[in-house]
Amino acid sequence: MSTKAHVLVLANEKGGTGKSTVAVHLAVAMAADGARVRLFDLDERQRTSFRYLENRGRYQRAHGTALPLPEARVLATGADVQAAVAEAFGEGVELVILDTPGRDSPEARAALALADTLVTPINDSFIDFDLIGEVDPETYRVKRPSFYAELVWKAKAARARTDGGTLDWVLLRNRLSTLEARNRRRVGAALEELAKRVGFRIAPGLSERVIYRELFPRGLTLLDMAEIGEVSMSHVAARAEVRELLQALGMAGTRAEAC
Template identity: 55%
Template sequence: MVSPSPHFVVFANEKGGTGKSTSCVHTAVALAMRDVKVAVVDLDHRQRTVARYLENRSETARRREISLPTPAYRVFSSGSIEGFNALIAELAEEFEVIVIDTPGRDDPLARYAAARANTLVTPMNDSFVDFDLIGQVDAETFKVRKLSFYSELIFETRKTRAMADGVSIDWVVLRNRLHHMEARNQKRVGEALTELSRRVGFRVIPGLSERVIFRELFPSGLTLLDRGHLGELGVSHVAARQELREMITGLSLPLPQRAAMAQSAA
């Protein structure tokens, strides 16, 4: 029997180009592969990146006549909180995990979805340009000077949620790495993230490198976890697959017993 209270994973970042939708869709597919009953809600009805990726995946499965574990997915376009709640209530009757992708901009519904999260994932590229979303650093010392508006918002959201229903939102900053980045700057970003995480209580985990392979998979909807359907793989593909697995593990999402057993056997 499916629990009436699914686990909500919300991918949110008010900046675009951080790998948010890519991380979201790969997480959802990884869960589906582990026999988790998972649904994805794409709130970015203008871009529809996650929905398009999963549509491409379904089309590839039909065209090749193969089985590809694929989460259910819906695009929500009305912007109505009442309509969103109705959709979530409907999905909660069937699914164990609901993954929500939000637009890469300030959006009232995205804020509301973040407040519903059990796991809130904020992907960022490993640079001070993206770090500015969550905190500001001193130009000389690179020490954190102050929290950003977004960090303050999430901090208050987590506090309000804990007081309202006792739920502690697990805030995860997903550090998507740029492989060509200067090592000294990468170290400074890491130190600033560590300092800020102690102030506001998020976790930092490694994400995905900026690899062409993830973008090239979009037309087919395949992921690096789709063994046997990707053709010949190079060293970079194997490294990227390992990064993806480490990212999924780092999210520490609760898995039903059967899914945990499937993960152990994989």
């Protein structure tokens, strides 16, 4: 993925899917690669991704480390998202990441309209799948796309009409558990079927691991192994997930390997 004037949006209309964790890991990886990255947190109330990077800056100052630190700002409710993105690019920012609330809002729809890449994390269950598609309760075959898939489809069409641009929609199977293998297979099959109908691609997300929650207070990511201290096999596996995610999105993250 070229980072030149690129807008990457983390969005769906459900909370608890790991959007902010993914957003911060992507921002840090690209900042480590030398890109100027600005992350806008569009959830003025929770501010999860903003606070994550705020914690990172605090950790950096306290420990005298030189961690890659993307710029982070909160956009107030009612703010002009398009103007904020235009201003960022005017200041030389190469990659804007928009972390949207887990609900429908004018700001989330404005972000969707600007997206070059849309990343939608979902938990691996039919509860979350219902956001994008309805399945038959007996066969688990997809009956029809749901409201959010239709919303993205309209955004893709509008983008093509306005500037001829394309929207790369990537769906992440996030917070995967090692349990319920049959459910995972059913969800996976339904996603593959729906992907062909509405035009998204599927990428591996981040598993359900305690380490992601533990790193938040220090603002660290799985790309900061030198700062984490004692490294377990779970840490190594989690870092491999982050690498796979970067590769799936076409984001380099090569210099982040040395963090």
